[in-house]
């Protein structure tokens with residue numbers, strides 16, 4: 001069953017004041033992702049992978065095309081609709097520290113989205129946080145530490161716990177494990193796969209590492225100069 005479909009997606013940038021130069025970052029991309037499946041997006045640096053992801057998540061406006069999520073056209077969604085879409089579609093970046101406030105203890109970092117989106121009552125907060133860290137295999141002792149006191153792998157688990165609190169249906173992993181050493185990378189990838197099985201999450205998995213993509217993904221789209229040029 002299709003969760004997300006992207007039709008003729010384009011994102012052009014314009015640079016220069018006098019001699020306007022057109023940059024076709026994404027130039028007519030089509031794909032579908034089914035529920036509980038993973039699509040890999042690979043290609044050389046600058047081919048448009050991150051732009052595809054940010055456009056789908058409505059973090060940037062597409063120049064042209066249509067994005068359909070759960071049978072709903074979300075291309076022009078605004079206001080409250082866009083806010084609730086923000087829970088269902090999430091992104092994990094390469095550097096977990098960029099997603100976490102350095103002055104906020106881990107406990108509060110996981111609590112923050114629960115409070116912002118009013119996802120549980122005050123009485124349920126503690127239990128919910130303990131449940132989330134159990135799901136991502138994070139030790140309870142780490143809850144009262146600050147981000148700089150955790151390793152890259154532990155931080156990525158915190159980021160995943162925060163995201164999971166929102167019950168997402170779709171997650172973009174944008175080079176999410178490429179800064180981690182191979183053993184930790186394998187652990188995080190296994191965690192993402194487990195979460196997919198448990199919660200039926202769909203992923204758009206962006207990476208330079210073809211071995212990782214082949215292991216992680218059901219289907220792979222290869223991008224070049226803003227277009228999908230091959231499928232695997």
Ligand SMILES: Nc1ncnc2c1ncn2[C@@H]1O[C@H](COP(=O)(O)OP(=O)(O)OP(=O)(O)O)[C@@H](O)[C@H]1O
Pocket residue numbers: 013014015023024025043044045046047048049050051052
């Ligand atoms: N805000 C912007 N303004 C102008 N050009 C941009 C902007 N964002 C991206 N681009 C350009 O769009 C193209 C695609 O960039 P994008 O970051 O999507 O590529 P990528 O495949 O994700 O690269 P990488 O693997 O290095 O992250 C590049 O030529 C980039 O310079």
